[in-house]
Amino acid sequence: MLxxxxxxxxxxxxxxxxxIDPGRxxxxxxxxxxxxAAVRRYNVYRNNATVSLIDALAAVYPAVQRIxxxxxxxxxxxxxxxxSPPTSLLLLDYGRDFPAxxxxxxxxxxxxxxADVARIERAWLDAYHAADxxxxxxxxxxxxxxxxxxxxxxxxxPAAGIVRSPFAAVTIFAANRSGEMPGRIDAGTPEDALITxxxxxxxxRHLPEAGAVFLTNLMSGRPLGDAAASALQSSxxxxxxxxxxGMIEAGAFTSINFGEA
Amino acid sequence: xxxxxxSRLLAAEPARFPALAIHGLxxxxxxxxHLAAILGAGRQRGFFEVHAENYMGAGGPxxxxxxxxxxDHPLSLHGVCMSIGGERPLDKAHLKRFRDLVERYEPALxxxxxxxxxxxxxxxxxxxxxxYTEATLARVCDHIDQVQDAIWRPLxxxxxxxxxxxTESTMSETEFIRGVAERTGCGLLxxxxxxxxxxxxxxxxxxxxxxxxxxxRVGEIHLAGHAEQLDDEGDLLLIDSHDGxxxxxxxxxxxxxxxxxxxxxxxxxxxRKIPGWPVLKAEAxxxxxxxxRHQREMRYAAA
Numbered sequence: 001m002l003x004x005x006x007x008x009x010x011x012x013x014x015x016x017x018x019x020i021d022p023g024r025x026x027x028x029x030x031x032x033x034x035x036x037a038a039v040r041r042y043n044v045y046r047n048n049a050t051v052s053l054i055d056a057l058a059a060v061y062p063a064v065q066r067i068x069x070x071x072x073x074x075x076x077x078x079x080x081x082x083x084s085p086p087t088s089l090l091l092l093d094y095g096r097d098f099p100a101x102x103x104x105x106x107x108x109x110x111x112x113x114x115a116d117v118a119r120i121e122r123a124w125l126d127a128y129h130a131a132d133x134x135x136x137x138x139x140x141x142x143x144x145x146x147x148x149x150x151x152x153x154x155x156x157x158p159a160a161g162i163v164r165s166p167f168a169a170v171t172i173f174a175a176n177r178s179g180e181m182p183g184r185i186d187a188g189t190p191e192d193a194l195i196t197x198x199x200x201x202x203x204x205r206h207l208p209e210a211g212a213v214f215l216t217n218l219m220s221g222r223p224l225g226d227a228a229a230s231a232l233q234s235s236x237x238x239x240x241x242x243x244x245x246g247m248i249e250a251g252a253f254t255s256i257n258f259g260e261a
Numbered sequence: 262x263x264x265x266x267x268s269r270l271l272a273a274e275p276a277r278f279p280a281l282a283i284h285g286l287x288x289x290x291x292x293x294x295h296l297a298a299i300l301g302a303g304r305q306r307g308f309f310e311v312h313a314e315n316y317m318g319a320g321g322p323x324x325x326x327x328x329x330x331x332x333d334h335p336l337s338l339h340g341v342c343m344s345i346g347g348e349r350p351l352d353k354a355h356l357k358r359f360r361d362l363v364e365r366y367e368p369a370l371x372x373x374x375x376x377x378x379x380x381x382x383x384x385x386x387x388x389x390x391x392x393y394t395e396a397t398l399a400r401v402c403d404h405i406d407q408v409q410d411a412i413w414r415p416l417x418x419x420x421x422x423x424x425x426x427x428t429e430s431t432m433s434e435t436e437f438i439r440g441v442a443e444r445t446g447c448g449l450l451x452x453x454x455x456x457x458x459x460x461x462x463x464x465x466x467x468x469x470x471x472x473x474x475x476x477x478r479v480g481e482i483h484l485a486g487h488a489e490q491l492d493d494e495g496d497l498l499l500i501d502s503h504d505g506x507x508x509x510x511x512x513x514x515x516x517x518x519x520x521x522x523x524x525x526x527x528x529x530x531x532x533r534k535i536p537g538w539p540v541l542k543a544e545a546x547x548x549x550x551x552x553x554r555h556q557r558e559m560r561y562a563a564a
Contacts, residue, residue: 011392011427012348016380019389029392030425033464037493041425041462044490044500048387056386086384089342089355090317129318158319200322 018042019049020082053081056091057098061121063176064102064114076105092129096122113167113187120173120193120204123161127197130159135198135251141244144256150225154218154253159197162212162219166190170206198251205250210235211243215252223259281335283308283369285524285556287549288337289541290531296326298538303333307545308369310337310528316366317358327366337370337481337528338362342384345404345418346391347377360411370481370526372417372450373408375401375438392427393437398444401437405445417448417480422455422487422501424462434459435473448480453514454507454530458487458499467514476522484511484548485530504533506544516551523559524552 011029018024026042054077058065065073080101086094099118108114135157144152163169170191175183192212194205207215210231217227224244231238247253288308291299299305309330316323330336340359343351363371376388391397408416420438432440442449451474460467486505492498507515507529519525529544 010348011397011429012377012380012389015389016383016385019385020383029427029429031428032425032492032494033462036496038425040491040493041498044424044498045387045389049385052386086386087382089352089379089384090314091386092315092318128321129323130320132320132324159321197321200325 019046020085022046022082050078050081053085053094054078056086057081057095060095060125061098061118063121063173064118066176067111067114067117067172068108072107076102076108079105092125098122113165113169113172116163116165116167116169117173117176119163119165120169120195123163123193123195124202124204127159127161127195127202130157130197133158133254135196136248136253136255138245138248140248140256148258150223150228151258152224152256153221153259154224155255155257156219157196157198157251157254159195159202160219160252161195162207162215163193163195164212165192169193170204173204194247194250194252196251203250205246208239208243208246210238211247214238214240214243215247218247219252278331278336278367280367281308281369283335283337283526285552286335286526287545287552288335288526288528289545290528291327291330292531292535292541293323293326294535295538295541296329300329305334307549308335308337308526308528310339310370310530313338313340313359313362314342316362331366335369336366337372337526338366338368340371340373341388342378342386343373343404343408344377344379345373345408346375346389346397346401347379347404348400349380351404351407352379356408356411359408363412363414370417370450371412371414372419372481374419374421375441376421388421390421390423390425390427393430393432393434395431398432398437398440401441402444405441405447409445409447415446415448415480417450418442419450419452419483420455420459420474422452422458422462422499424498424500426463433473435470435475439473439475442475442478447478449475449478450481450483451476451479451518451525452483452485453518454483454485454487454511455501457508457511457514458501461497461499462492468517471514471518471521476518479518479522479525482515482518482525482527483530484515484527484544502533503530505531507547512547512551515548519551519555524556527552 014027014029018027026039030038030042032038032041054074057077080098084097099115102108102115102118168185168187168189168191170193171185192207194207196203213234214227214231217230228240286308288310291309291311316327374388378385456467456470484507485503486507488500488502490498490500527548529548531541
């Protein structure tokens, strides 16, 4: 069969073409019974696809929806669904590029922190579905001889993630995920988030200054000494001991080694 | 013990679940919001069905919840996006994930849809219809063969609810489904709400459809609620919405089907506007009462 003929015989291509494109007419290969029209009939599928995908985004980004209001959110999500429909069969993977879309969405430009709140929500869902793993025990470092501490390499927990923001994204996220009405928030304070799920509950923490630099280095497999040097360069007052204890406590790691693994 | 070793040991030791009989039982969709109520009530008579895709994440609370439910109840694993009715080859990675879930949870029933959801790279998140022709029949059979080879057991194929027809179709839906079942040896999931919805939308008789349907191959029944809209001519168009109670007409058709094919495991589906657990449980109890009554009548007739 020639490619053109194949295309013509393809019911799926012809049916799918107009599904999420409202500008296209009802495909001619479908019909109602006994010669009835199929415009509203086809629109049921159009509606199912678009609405269910908007619902999927609303399920991933509840804080964003709470901030913008339902109507604003659904209009924004509809643009995104039409521009970037899912390519994975798993809806738990959908919407990874939604935060970047929010950044370019004209009507959201008055809320420059909204995309980072969305990034935290996306990381929250990734942590929720991440592989289960026992977190590193609190006394793991106590067993390391002091002269070898700088060589320690950490294995990141599968659920651990970092989101960095020049805005108060963690505070805004937390205020809009809880049932309480947020007090006044200074949105211009930079905040970095650490997202973990040591057991079954996802926890979002606000990292201290330079904590994200330190942890990003550790999670990428650089030894503790190097990571500490980077953090100190970024913030001379950086408290290495308190940060490492806090990160182990949060469940950011599963194991340590000396780089030989 | 080293935490890393411990976690590896745990990962290497998959949970084993009891083989629990499902014949003659009614069940419900399992919704995470009902978990506490379900576990609080302990082991109950009945089964639960889950959408396979919701348990395809690596870990976390979804698997923990499903393990807890599965420990005490038979499970039905219901796939919604294999695209058995699609034109493209099956997604091998997805088929593997599906097979892995069957291995992990040892469900009593495994089903998928006569529909498609993906074309080229786009996933539409809806069960889309297909024309019924010799060419599509051959391809659907090929896809089902692949699924059954992967899961080492018969698949139950669900009849769709549809809102329109294809001008190129050359056979009826029941003819098509019969052909699929005969060629592949698959079982069938008879969704009675879908029959009712499609009968209204296409102007055929639900009873005629059931008479033509290969009932001897039915391994599970679905019941659900539907919603109403209007078509272009202003006539009633029913929508398979799964957002409310089972309607009286569907209950009547259910009684007829059970009288013909016996107490087949029956699921009440409820996927949107999900009610509290007591409401859903009551719907399943209504189905169970019909299954039990039929069971008693069969025993009485045999005695």
